[in-house]
Each structure stands twice: as structure tokens, then as C-alpha cells.
Amino acid sequence: MPRLAGQVAIVTGGAQGIGGATARRLAAEGAAVLIADIDGETAERNAAAIRDAGGTVATAVADVARHEDLRAMVDAAVGRWGKLTILVNNAYAGTSDARGSAVEVSEEGWDRGLAVLMKSIFLGVKHAVPAMERAGGGAIVNISSVHGLLMAPGSLVYEAGKSAVIGMTRQMATDFGPRGIRVNAICPGHIVTERGRARWDENPSGLRFFEQQYPLRRVGRPDDIANAVLFLCSEEASFITGHALTVDGGLTIQLQENLGVHLARYIQEHPDTRLPY
Numbered sequence: 001m002p003r004l005a006g007q008v009a010i011v012t013g014g015a016q017g018i019g020g021a022t023a024r025r026l027a028a029e030g031a032a033v034l035i036a037d038i039d040g041e042t043a044e045r046n047a048a049a050i051r052d053a054g055g056t057v058a059t060a061v062a063d064v065a066r067h068e069d070l071r072a073m074v075d076a077a078v079g080r081w082g083k084l085t086i087l088v089n090n091a092y093a094g095t096s097d098a099r100g101s102a103v104e105v106s107e108e109g110w111d112r113g114l115a116v117l118m119k120s121i122f123l124g125v126k127h128a129v130p131a132m133e134r135a136g137g138g139a140i141v142n143i144s145s146v147h148g149l150l151m152a153p154g155s156l157v158y159e160a161g162k163s164a165v166i167g168m169t170r171q172m173a174t175d176f177g178p179r180g181i182r183v184n185a186i187c188p189g190h191i192v193t194e195r196g197r198a199r200w201d202e203n204p205s206g207l208r209f210f211e212q213q214y215p216l217r218r219v220g221r222p223d224d225i226a227n228a229v230l231f232l233c234s235e236e237a238s239f240i241t242g243h244a245l246t247v248d249g250g251l252t253i254q255l256q257e258n259l260g261v262h263l264a265r266y267i268q269e270h271p272d273t274r275l276p277y
Contacts, residue, residue: 002030003234008081008135010034010073012064012124013091015042017193018143021222022088022229027055029230031086034077036062036069038093064091064120065112074127083135086233087128089121090143098157105156117161121168125183129176137180139233142169143225144185146248162187166244173242182241184232189248191220199276206276212266213259215250 009026013019014035027033027050037043040061050057060076062069077084093116097109105113121142132138147155148162169185176183190210192200200207211217228247231237246252267273 002028003230003236004086005030007031007085007233008034008077008083009086009088009233010036010077010084010124010128011088011090012036012062012073012120013093014088015039015046017195018188018191018222018225019088019090020046020194021226022090023057024050024053024055025223025226025230026086026088026233027057028053029234031233032056032077032081033058034073034080035059036064036073037091038063064089064124065115067123070120070123071127073124074131078131084128084131085135085138087124087132087138087140088143088229088233089124089140091120092116092143094158100154100156102156104154110157113157114161114164117158118164118168121165125172125176129179129181132181133179138182139237140172140176140181140183141229141232142183142185144169144187144244146187146189146246146252148185148187148244149246149252169244170242177241182232182237184237184241185244186225186228186232187244187246187248187252188225189214189220189246189251191222191225193222203274203276205270205273209263209266209270209273210276212263213251214248215254218249220247220249 009031011019011023014023015037023033023035035043043059047057047059060073062073097106098113142165144165145162147159148166151159169183173183
């Protein structure tokens with residue numbers, strides 16, 4: 001019996017990348033999956049791959065910063081399959097005006113960035129929880145980041161949003177646990193998605209340097225996160241809620257001064273390395 005037989009899931013940003021792999025993984029384990037993405041064409045290509053593999057899937061074009069789109073997304077899943085039991089809040093697309101420090105970020109960039117990072121989760125959960133209650137319970141997984149745990153320079157909006165996702169997850173778990181709904185987060189490390197692959201194909205020495213930051217000596221793949229989502233949505237995680245699961249190949253467990261020495265030695269031994277930044 002597939003681990004998610006009889007379940008109905010929504011994956012935001014499910015056209016490609018982490019969301020695309022998650023949609024495929026949940027469908028492979030028996031869930032009916034609604035891919036909600038602003039890129040309808042790419043979403044349909046992922047849906048076709050899921051159907052070819054024998055999965056059950058539909059798509060909905062949705063801008064997760066829009067209240068109306070999130071409500072319609074939930075209505076579409078419930079209308080098609082009669083219930084909703086899983087929500088994966090994954091979608092995010094950064095814009096240039098949301099990058100930088102507090103001095104550099106525009107007010108519009110702040111508003112748009114946090115609408116996608118935070119407001120989308122608030123609104124998605126707002127509409128999903130009543131449907132999950134009617135179904136007898138469910139599981140919500142919010143995709144945060146190692147950037148919610150450790151800060152990078154010039155990334156105010158992203159760091160603030162991903163940090164807030166962890167706090168929102170804990171608060172929602174407290175609110176909705178009595179209703180039979182578990183809420184967890186995942187903090188990925190660097191994941192090489194379809195979009196990111198072109199960058200590293202142009203600089204393979206930079207990727208090898210980047211991998212040296214990870215105790216496992218590799219960066220992540222979308223399937224690494226999809227597998228973690230599957231676990232948190234399954235009965236195997238039935239007593240886990242309010243948790244932020246770090247899936248980062250060990251990136252965040254290291255003492256930084258030792259890591260700095262290791263990277264300096266690596267550069268000495270590989271002087272032709274082209275740094276990724």
C-alpha cells in the first residue's frame with residue numbers, strides 16, 4: 001500500500017525545483033496532487049510526467065501573494081477530489097528590489113517579498129485548515145531554509161521571511177494540533193534545481209568549492225527535500241509537529257573557524273578555482 005494512499009495534497013510552486021520533486025514524490029506514494037504555480041506551462045509539463053508514471057494530478061495557475069488565488073487553489077483540490085489533507089507551502093520567487101540590506105531594499109520589494117514568503121503561508125493555511133478539519137485532519141509542511149537559522153549579508157527580506165516561517169510553523173502547530181492537523185517546516189541547504197544547474201554548469205570549479213562547505217561534500221538535490229516532505233506528511237511522523245527539520249548535508253553543524261581554515265587550504269590546493277560569488 002502506498003504511504004499516502006487516499007490523501008489529497010496541494011504543492012505550491014510545484015512546477016519545478018523542490019516543489020516539482022515534491023509533487024512527483026507525493027503522487028508516487030498515492031496522493032492526488034494539485035500543483036499550484038504561477039507558471040502554468042511548466043506546471044503542466046510536470047503534471048504530464050506524473051501522469052505518465054501513473055500518478056493522479058491536476059494543475060492550477062496561482063500567484064501565492066494573492067488571496068483570491070489561494071482560496072481558489074483550495075477550492076479546486078476539494079472540488080476535484082472531495083477533500084484536502086496535505087498542504088506544502090513551497091513557492092517563492094525573489095525579485096531584484098527585494099535584495100539587499102535595510103538601506104538598499106525598496107519598500108515595494110519588502111512588501112512583495114514578505115507577501116510571498118509569509119503572507120502566502122498565512123493565507124494558504126487559513127483556507128486549507130477548514131478543509132482539513134472536514135477531512136478529519138491533515139499535515140502542513142512549510143519550506144523555510146538554512147537562511148532562517150543563519151544570516152547572510154545583503155539578504156534582509158529573505159532572511160526575515162525564512163526566519164518567520166519557523167516561528168509561524170510552531171505557532172500554527174500549537175493552534176491546529178487539537179484539530180488533528182500537524183504543522184512542520186523544512187530548512188534546506190543549497191539545493192541545485194533546474195534553474196540553478198545552468199549556473200553551476202558554467203562554473204564546475206565553483207560548485208566543487210561550494211561542496212567543500214558541506215560535511216557530506218555535496219550539495220542538495222530536490223529529491224532530498226521531497227523525501228523529507230514525504231516523511232513529515234506520512235503516518236511515520238504522526239507524533240511530530242512544530243518541528244523545523246534541517247536537511248542541509250551538515251552545513252549548519254560546523255564550527256565556522258575550522259571550516260574557514262579548510263576552505264583556505266582547499267583554495268591553496270586548487271588555485272584555478274573560480275569562486276561562486
